[in-house]
Amino acid sequence: MKKNFPIKAMVLSLASLSFMSCRDTYNKLPQDVKPICELTDAEFDSWFKSGTNTENGIVTPANSVDFVHDNNCDFYKWSERMFLWMTSKEGNQTVFESPEFYTVSPKVNGKRELIPHKQGQLLRAYANVDKTSRIVTEEGQATDDxxxxxxxxxxxxxxxxxxxxAEFLNAVNQKKMSGSTFPTTKAERDSIFNFAKNNGVVLKNPNTLAIEIKTSWVDVSKVKNQEDFVTIDAMVPVYNKVSDKLWIIKGERQTKLALVGMHIVGSTNGHPEMVWATFEHQKNTPNAAYSYLTKDDKVKNVPADTGNNWLFNTNLSDDPNQSHMTFSGDSIKAKEGYKITPSNTVRTKPWGSAINTPPNPEDKSVAAANSEILAINNAVLSRLKGKDVRKNYLFIGATWTANGTAPNGNSYNPSIDSLKIAGVAIGTSQLANSTMETYIQNGEEYNYQGSCFLCHSNNGLKPDDLSHIYNGLLKGLSAPPQRVGQKVVKK
Structure with missing residues (x-):
């Protein structure tokens, strides 16, 4: 496991302390940020199915086939729209609960399954262990924590x-497509669409191309202000708490879960390496200090967050991001010197940038890079109407490679990559989600292993080079695939 760098201590002014203590929301975004990434009202309206921005209204997905990628903001807008689409509620369920999505099962004997989403059938969530497979599920933390x-x-x-x-997998499995890369073109979209249609399924949103998501959840029963969270009913594991150092899985129960994090990974025009974006609830964790550009191009420093009522932190003086327990087979075991207890988490790179190195060649400073993420957050959150639940989620950042080149696992460093950047992660290339990469955030300073592509690369663009689930799913398709998509209506 990679060691975290210590969080730098900061001295706050009395004015800052007063401001922080009286605010009514966590991670309150500065409003004087230079509007580097902006939306017009008309553009935002066009994201909604009705053509008009409405409270908790249904958003349509970004068009990945016609995706224009002239600058960082194009990727950030794609990410924001995809999140708003997936968390839109159609009837009594969110889009990702609908038959348009499939749950990916844990791996058993090298194989995974796609579990169709059916009306009235609860989703199953895992806490890194699975009573059936007795092996690591790879469904949770990036480590074994x-x-x-x-x-x-x-x-x-x-x-x-x-x-x-899913249909791309089916087509590759039946040798109707090569599967050399994830789909990125109109021709590949059409091939997948026609393949599915010939098998009795009409894809609802084929222009989304291929999407993987990973979501993180907590039991909503003890969460304050439950109305501020996207929630689902789901099945979760039950544990026999043998001691404060050992829990063993013994069954499952139904409960209501609150969404705290989401990774969105999708192929787009020109980017077979996929765009890797992440979102978190604003109450998750305190941010370390960061900087941004104001509207008059001055660098402004934001002190580290204070308070002790975060979902994943109650003691800011504690050494943060220290894992207390790991999983093994069907058990959770405390690490030496710890009990099975909560740890205190800090988001060390709040907007996917190190404090000392710009994360991409487009932004000449860390402050400028942070400003892009802050600006697009402000543009979206300020436009969401009324008590739209999606107001409570923050876009942390997104990463990709220059010109869709095969990732090499490294993160952009201007002193090394200013002329040749093929293969290095750009965008917010020091990206981590505090609920999924909690213990490998690599501190505040630049780390060449700070990119998503450290684990999601094999110096190639094959789906199996990038995805941890693709090969297992392909192996699991030896039997005729199940389909629950919209059926073709024959006239």
Whole structure:
């Protein structure tokens, strides 16, 4: 496991302390940020199915086939729209609960399954262990650690893919497509669409291309202000708490879960390496200090967050991001010197940038890079109407490679990559989600291993080079695939 760098101590002014203590929301975004990434009202309206911005209104997905990628902001807008689409509620369920998505099962004997989403059938979430397979599920933390919220409730995870991804798999499995890369072109979209249609399925949103998501959840029963969270009913594991150092899985139960994090990974025009974006609830964790550009181009420093009522932190003086327990088979075991207890988490790189190195060649400073993320957050959150639940989620950042080149696992460093950047992660290339990469955030300073592509690369662009689930799913398709998509109506 990679060691975290210590968080730098900061001295706050009395004015800052007063401001922080009286605010009514966590991670309150500065409003004087230079509007580097902006939206017009008309553009935002066009994201909504009705053509008009409405409270909790249904958003349509970004068009990945016609995706224009002139600058960083194009990727950030794609990410924001995809999140708003997936968390839109159609009837009594969110889009990702609908038949347009499939849950990815844990791996058993090298194989995974796509579990269709059916009306009335609850999703299953995992806390890194699975009673059936007795092996690592790879569904949760990027490491073998187990995360708890401040209430002592486990964090659960669900991985999913969309129907385009599923039908792409089916087509590759039946040798109707080569599968050399994830789909990125109109021709590949049409091949997948026609393949599915010939098998009795009409893809609802084929222009989304292939999407993987990973979501993180906590039991909502002890969460304050439950109305501020996207929630689902789900099945989760139950543990026999043998001691404060050992829990063993013994069954499952139904509960209501609150969404605390989401990775969105999708192929787009020109980018077979996929765009890797992540979102978190604003109450998750305190931010370390960061800087941004104001509207008059001055650098402004934001002190580290204060307070002790975060979902994943109750003691800011504690050494943060120290794992207390891991999973092994069907058990959760405390690490030496710890009990099975919550740890205190800090988001060390709040907007996907190190404090000392710009994360991409487009931004000449860390402050400028942070400003892009802050600006697009402000542009979206300020436009969401009324008590739209999506107001409570923050876009942390997104990463990709220059010109869609095969990732080499490294993160952009201007002193090394200013002329030749093929293969290095750009965008917010020091990206981590505090609920999924909690213990490998690599501190505040630049780390060449700070990119998503450290683990999601094999110096190639084949789906199996990038995805941890693709090969297992392909192996699991030896039997005729199940389909629950919209049926073709023959006239």
């Amino acid at each position: 187990v995360l708890m919220d401040a209430n002592g409730e486990l964090v659960y995870y669900i991985s999913m893919v969309n129907d385009v991804y």
